[in-house]
Amino acid sequence: MASWNLAPEYAHLAADFGSIDAVFAIQGERLTWDPLSEVVRIERDGITYYVKRYTGAGKAMRRYLGRPRVKAEWQNLKLFAKWGIPTAEVVAWGLERNGLAFGRGALITRELPRTEDLSALADRNDPLLSDRAWVDSISRQLARHTRVMHEHHFAHNDLKWRNLLVDDQGTLFFIDCPTGDFWRGFMLRHRLIKDLACLDKVAKYHLSATQRLRFYLEYRQRPRLNARDKRRIRQVLSFFEGRE
Numbered sequence: 001m002a003s004w005n006l007a008p009e010y011a012h013l014a015a016d017f018g019s020i021d022a023v024f025a026i027q028g029e030r031l032t033w034d035p036l037s038e039v040v041r042i043e044r045d046g047i048t049y050y051v052k053r054y055t056g057a058g059k060a061m062r063r064y065l066g067r068p069r070v071k072a073e074w075q076n077l078k079l080f081a082k083w084g085i086p087t088a089e090v091v092a093w094g095l096e097r098n099g100l101a102f103g104r105g106a107l108i109t110r111e112l113p114r115t116e117d118l119s120a121l122a123d124r125n126d127p128l129l130s131d132r133a134w135v136d137s138i139s140r141q142l143a144r145h146t147r148v149m150h151e152h153h154f155a156h157n158d159l160k161w162r163n164l165l166v167d168d169q170g171t172l173f174f175i176d177c178p179t180g181d182f183w184r185g186f187m188l189r190h191r192l193i194k195d196l197a198c199l200d201k202v203a204k205y206h207l208s209a210t211q212r213l214r215f216y217l218e219y220r221q222r223p224r225l226n227a228r229d230k231r232r233i234r235q236v237l238s239f240f241e242g243r244e
Helices: 008-017 020-025 069-082 118-123 132-151 185-206 209-220 227-238
Strands: 002-006 029-033 037-044 047-054 090-098 101-110 115-117 164-167 172-174
Touching: 002 008, 002 020, 008 020, 008 037, 008 090, 020 047, 020 090, 020 101, 047 069, 069 090, 069 101, 115 118, 118 164, 118 185, 132 172, 132 185, 132 209, 185 209, 185 227, 209 227
Parallel strands: none
Antiparallel strands: 002 090, 029 037, 037 047, 047 101, 090 101, 115 164, 164 172
16 A cells, blocks of 8 residues: 655646656656665756655564555654754655555655755865854754654754755755654653764864853853763763764
8 A cells, every 4th residue: 555645736747746656757867876775866847856665664663564655754854844944845755555564655855955064064064164153054054853743842853964955055955864853851851962973073173162151052052061961061072982
């Protein structure tokens, strides 16, 4: 049984995006692939789209239990949009089951034009990372969007620089969040620390201690650190010790 959705404003692309069968028949530039999924890039009417297709949910009981990864991915992008966090627009989405087991699923997003991920800037030591005003603007956006997520008890769970895009106007976008979820209690605190540690894993090599502290204070919405903040920062800094 298949459940498929195409956003009404993209009805003119129904020939390609109107059913799960059509989506799995699309031929395009294959960007990534693994045993469970692939990403294909195509262009229609001068606009680029990314087609992510899943043919598996994992081994054994993962095919039956829990939320399929593709479903989590489209739901989380829609949550970002709902919360005012800039993200890729979801154009079409859905999945198909074989009885109770996951069969296949797909997600189509529209390109975010003139964007690049922050890890690419870090890899080439882009001059923008030395521009204090630019860094401050991106840092404030990142702190605000991360705070909004966490205030909803939601953790990204893969909040790395490669999953953060910035365009030529200095707008920051959150993308690729198939493992993000809601948490409570100890697990929420652990996941929030992991999100912050993922961000700082690269930041510590490219930003000053003052810039990193300003990000945290903006994230916490306070002018100075208290005892709880200092304890949390120590946890963030030690999170990946021995694993890098």
